[in-house]
Amino acid sequence: MSVYLDHAATTPLDPSVLEAMMPYLTSEYGNASSVHRLGRTARFAIEDARQQFAHLIGAEEGEVVFTSGATESNNFALKGTLKPGDHFITSLAEHEAILEPAKHLQKQGVEVTFLKPYPNGTVSAEQVENALQVNTRLVSVMYVNNELGTVSPIPQIAEICRKNGILCHTDAVQAALFRPRMDILDVDMCSFSAHKVYGPKGVGALYIRAGTPVQTTLIEGGAQERRRRGGTEAVAQVIGLVTAFEQTITxxxxxxxxxxxxxxxxxxxxxxxxxxxxxxxxxxxxxxxxxxxxxxxxxxxxxxxxxxxxxxxxxxxxxxxxxxxxxxxxxxxxxxxxxxxxxxxxxxxxxxxxxxxxxxxxxxxxxxxxxxxxxxxxxxxxxxxx
Ligand SMILES: Cc1ncc(COP(=O)(O)O)c(C=O)c1O
The missing domain is CATH 3.90.1150.10 (Aspartate Aminotransferase, domain 1)
Incomplete structure (x- = not known):
């Protein structure tokens, strides 16, 4: 008998997701930046996927950046908004993909408060409010904890942030089943990953609310992703991400x-x-x-x-x-x-x-x-x- 009970680590690729990806791994192999037919097909596929993903999460298409996964999305959210002298609030219960960039930024002069979760593993809006400082720039608390499954009150945390003019990010990697909608959560940034929802590994997204002052480029290179992330678009992966999310959310x-x-x-x-x-x-x-x-x-x-x-x-x-x-x-x-x-x-x-x-x-x-x-x-x- 072989039984897989580790779905928070990763999930098997759904056959229908693979089917949707296949044309872009075989015949439709164009570079989305090329002007010829194959390039245009890839470009249309990416932009169509962006529109679909935005619709699924209650956002506008210009607010979605495709990334290599939630680790990159989290790095982008933190490193794109925090500079030396800023104060950042997060929790000790976060995934390493938040804790490690937070420690890196701390070494560069960002002040970081790591909130201690309650014994039930959650972080409250009150804890966040009590930790606010005049220089607090960003708060990041995960939606569903990947070790415990506990849900933190993101809309309430976002409300505290909004009232105080502070940016709010959440890592929603384990929360897809709760159909995270940006218009309801009211966060400024949100991280997603495909491989936790029967999609491929190596692809994710970062929602960035329009007008959020995020450093425009984290990965410098070509002008892809509206100059926010250089690198040839991984068309098949993006199609896989969107197909997997579509199925999970519906x-x-x-x-x-x-x-x-x-x-x-x-x-x-x-x-x-x-x-x-x-x-x-x-x-x-x-x-x-x-x-x-x-x-x-x-x-x-x-x-x-x-x-x-x-x-x-x-x-x-x-x-x-x-x-x-x-x-x-x-x-x-x-x-x-x-x-x-x-x-x-x-x-x-x-x-x-x-x-x-x-x-x-x-x-x-x-x-x-x-x-x-x-x-x-x-x-x-x-x-x-x-
Ligand atoms: C809560 C959480 N955040 C971030 C990640 C990292 O996601 P990815 O593998 O897409 O980089 C994971 C996956 O382990 C996770 O569970």
Whole structure:
């Protein structure tokens, strides 16, 4: 059995997305800057895709920049707006694609406040408001946390920013199922990625509200993307991004309902086979969360931590691909910076599993995964009901 339960890391390419991309990987290979027929076909495809994407997110086409993914979009949002002497507010629960550019900018003289999330992993508008300074230029808080699935109140955070004349960015990579609409969220910038929604890797977008004072070019080169990003347009990738988003957004309600059912089944199975032997990191107290992510840890037994890496390896050997939710550096699982920021003790955070569910996840996958987990924990000396 081979079961993929790591959809927050990436998703399989949908066959219909591949089909939409194929002409631009084969016969329609033109460079969108060329004036001949093949070039014009590529240009039309890109501009058509831009219009479609803008429509899907409630924006104008001139407000969409295609990028190589959300990492670039996040870098663009931060480095395009912050200069030495500015103050930037973000949170310790952000993805590395925000934390690392923030640290880079800090070294260059940008003042950065890293808000500590609440124990449930969220950041509130009140926390943002309390951190404001006269020189605050930008706030960036993620919409759905990629390790926990928790949802932060972006419209309220954006409102605080608007009232105080401060720019607001959100990383909405894990939030596509919530159909993020720029006219509702009211942020100035928003990052997207295709490969989390059954699209190809290496492509994303940054929404930049018209009139936002963003440094015009992050990647210098040709005049592509209205001079905002040099480099020959990746036509097939962009078509893949837009096709994947179109499908995700039009079927979001159906997928959300399905994932809620699968998630409830997972919670039930965990209760039956591992009851009381784990702690939830994804809050179960009514905090808004996305149903595709469930994160839990196994506390130490007699002060002996469970070997989290061994747990994941054993799950993999049994055919279940799950993650710890945190970064994996040179093969070693590092303790999660998000769990640390939430105050989860290190010995507990060391043994963490993030289940992230997708549209192909079935109840049978869930039952088999939980049973395997129970057996592995037993083998590792952690008695369960399995
Ligand atoms: C919340 C979040 N932001 C940013 C990224 C990076 O996206 P990309 O792989 O498109 O650069 C990811 C993916 O891991 C993510 O989950």
């Amino acid at each position: 079927k979001a309600e159906e997928h959300l309902l399905y994932l809620e059912t699968i998630k409830a089944h997972l919670i039930n199975q965990l209760e039956v086979y591992l009851g009381g032997r784990y702690i939830w990191n994804t809050p179960q107290d009514g905090t808004p969360t996305s149903p595709h992510i469930l994160n839990l840890s196994f506390p130490p037994v007699n002060d002996e931590p469970i070997d989290g890496e061994m747990l994941l390896l054993n799950m993999d050997m049994a055919g279940f691909m799950v993650s710890s939710g945190s970064a994996c550096t040179s093969g070693a699982v590092e303790p999660s910076h998000v769990l640390q920021a939430m105050g989860v003790p290190e010995k507990t955070a060391a043994a963490t599993i993030r289940f992230s569910l997708g549209k192909h996840t079935t109840p049978t996958h869930i039952e088999a995964a939980v049973l395997a987990l129970a057996r592995i924990l037993d083998r590792m000396g952690r008695k369960t009901n399995g």
